[in-house]
Amino acid sequence: MDASIHIDNLSKSYGTIQALKNINLDIHSGELFGLIGPDGAGKTTLFRLLATLLLPSEGVAKLCGIDSVAEYKKIRSFLGYMPGKFSLYQDLSVIENLEFFATVFNTRIEDNMDMIHDIWVQIEPFKNRLAGKLSGGMKQKLALCCALIHQPKILLLDEPTTGVDSVSRSEFWQMLKGLKKKGITIVVATPYMDEANLCERVALIQDGEILQVNSPAEIVEQFEKDLYSVKSDDNYQTLLDLREFEHTNSVFLFGQNLHFTDTRKQFAEDELKQYLKNKGRSNIVIEKIQASIEDCFMALSTKPEANE
Numbered sequence: 001m002d003a004s005i006h007i008d009n010l011s012k013s014y015g016t017i018q019a020l021k022n023i024n025l026d027i028h029s030g031e032l033f034g035l036i037g038p039d040g041a042g043k044t045t046l047f048r049l050l051a052t053l054l055l056p057s058e059g060v061a062k063l064c065g066i067d068s069v070a071e072y073k074k075i076r077s078f079l080g081y082m083p084g085k086f087s088l089y090q091d092l093s094v095i096e097n098l099e100f101f102a103t104v105f106n107t108r109i110e111d112n113m114d115m116i117h118d119i120w121v122q123i124e125p126f127k128n129r130l131a132g133k134l135s136g137g138m139k140q141k142l143a144l145c146c147a148l149i150h151q152p153k154i155l156l157l158d159e160p161t162t163g164v165d166s167v168s169r170s171e172f173w174q175m176l177k178g179l180k181k182k183g184i185t186i187v188v189a190t191p192y193m194d195e196a197n198l199c200e201r202v203a204l205i206q207d208g209e210i211l212q213v214n215s216p217a218e219i220v221e222q223f224e225k226d227l228y229s230v231k232s233d234d235n236y237q238t239l240l241d242l243r244e245f246e247h248t249n250s251v252f253l254f255g256q257n258l259h260f261t262d263t264r265k266q267f268a269e270d271e272l273k274q275y276l277k278n279k280g281r282s283n284i285v286i287e288k289i290q291a292s293i294e295d296c297f298m299a300l301s302t303k304p305e306a307n308e
């Protein structure tokens, strides 16, 4: 079964705002694929184009080899789409929501129980509760069941873990791994860079452009510089100091640390320590660290050519 997505030079503008710029992307059949980027990057726009809810300004998208514009009705029959904003009827119960979505797709819950069973057993105890009264994690599970009730070949999940606690987030990713085993192509849009590691391949997207497509491991391997974590008594002041340091290639605040790269191949830790001491910093700790997806994203998004 071909459940691939092929995107060729796809662009979308809203008036003067170009939300997507010449996107080229191939997502393989059965892949668990991540679309990773910050708010406003264009993730929702891309999903809405793939879900046949928007028309492209230019370019072509094919799902299972079928054109998203010319044959949009066919696509709707085999596509599952879970929008970012809560898509359920708050004043219907859990079971009524599921029945509603089954009816829309001209099917019955009992005919599709094999597809949703593992998720359904977790929300069944609450089946008579109004959807609006569910916790965030439960709403998300119900929304996933509703998106799956017609046995889609391709599933698009727009920020499914935004605003959900960390236990529910990790349960959700476990559920996606289970669905992948059923052969569904799953595309997850997320602003959480750490979730990239849970995908087989990811596209990093910013300002409507794809910066890179690869496996998370290969993206990290391609990080070109030696990366250092820098800490001191005052991290914010250290950030300002490092911005002035003549050999700084990049410096970003990452949680409690700063991530720093030097323009030179030969990094001189003592020289940097002395520079920061001279600036009045104390308790300076400098350590070489492995780059994360977020470091790669920052490096790619601040490359001069990425900003043109």
Ligand SMILES: Nc1ncnc2c1ncn2[C@@H]1O[C@H](COP(=O)(O)OP(=O)(O)OP(=O)(O)O)[C@@H](O)[C@H]1O
Residues within 6 Å of the ligand: 014, 017, 018, 019, 037, 038, 039, 040, 041, 042, 043, 044, 045, 046
């Ligand atoms: N209907 C619209 N009219 C005008 N501009 C829009 C519209 N929808 C989105 N945009 C703009 O298009 C760009 C991409 O937005 P989009 O919602 O696709 O990004 P996103 O990555 O999903 O981010 P978010 O999580 O914030 O929705 C943004 O600049 C946004 O302001």
